[in-house]
Amino acid sequence: QPELQESGPGLVKPSETLSLTCTVSGGSISSSSYYWGWIRQPPGKGLEWVGRIYYSGAPYYSPSLKSRVTISVDPSKNQFSLNLSSVTAADTAVYYCVSGIAVAGTHWFDSWGQGTLVTVSS
Amino acid sequence: SYVLTQPPSVSVAPGKTARMTCGGNNIGSKSVHWYQQKAGQAPALVIYYDSDRPSGIPERFSGSNSGNTATLTISRVEAGDEADYYCQVWDSSSDHPGAVFGGGTKLTVL
Numbered sequence: 001q002p003e004l005q006e007s008g009p010g011l012v013k014p015s016e017t018l019s020l021t022c023t024v025s026g027g028s029i030s031s032s033s034y035y036w037g038w039i040r041q042p043p044g045k046g047l048e049w050v051g052r053i054y055y056s057g058a059p060y061y062s063p064s065l066k067s068r069v070t071i072s073v074d075p076s077k078n079q080f081s082l083n084l085s086s087v088t089a090a091d092t093a094v095y096y097c098v099s100g101i102a103v104a105g106t107h108w109f110d111s112w113g114q115g116t117l118v119t120v121s122s
Numbered sequence: 123s124y125v126l127t128q129p130p131s132v133s134v135a136p137g138k139t140a141r142m143t144c145g146g147n148n149i150g151s152k153s154v155h156w157y158q159q160k161a162g163q164a165p166a167l168v169i170y171y172d173s174d175r176p177s178g179i180p181e182r183f184s185g186s187n188s189g190n191t192a193t194l195t196i197s198r199v200e201a202g203d204e205a206d207y208y209c210q211v212w213d214s215s216s217d218h219p220g221a222v223f224g225g226g227t228k229l230t231v232l
Binding site: 039046047048049051052060061062063066096101102103104105106107108109110112113114115 | 214
């Protein structure tokens with residue numbers, strides 16, 4: 001089971017792009033056993049799926065964020081990244097990077113990073 | 123899009139059994155996964171594929187899924203089980219498949 005660690009700015013200005021990186025240890029990001037994704041949690045609220053990507057294959061994004069989000073993989077650094085453009089205060093949240101498993105048409109998230117709080121404010 | 127409904131809160135005395143539900147249209151036809159989130163921590167998987175437990179999760183945690191309701195059951199509840207619990211499915215029924223979470227249930231141990 002891989003270990004995950006998020007990194008990136010804790011403060012982003014409105015209308016700018018939120019960029020986070022997740023470093024994977026204890027496993028290869030090129031593994032076909034896992035996919036890699038992001039989940040966020042606004043302060044005091046529930047979990048919201050952002051998107052996921054396999055090492056090889058097209059990413060899937062949340063319909064509500066699809067126009068603003070990009071998830072990519074960097075095998076050379078064993079990292080994957082999240083970019084969320086044109087952010088507003090509504091994007092303020094703890095962002096978790098996750099590894100997931102897909103079996104027989106379902107997906108679950110078996111390993112989570114500790115989470116990083118990103119605040120959108122001028 | 124698919125909607126999962128969880129009661130906001132459940133309370134139980136230590137040593138008793140806690141049951142937390144997750145409602146969805148014909149949810150019994152989907153696989154349900156459950157996560158525990160203790161205060162100030164990241165969520166952790168406690169049940170996957172309706173009723174399977176990851177290694178390290180006590181047998182006191184069990185799951186079931188049928189009809190329009192999935193249930194997470196915690197037997198012999200301990201103070202350390204106090205947490206928020208979220209159910210999750212993968213919705214592949216639309217043009218935009220993705221993960222869906224319930225709103226979460228706060229378990230209070232009296």
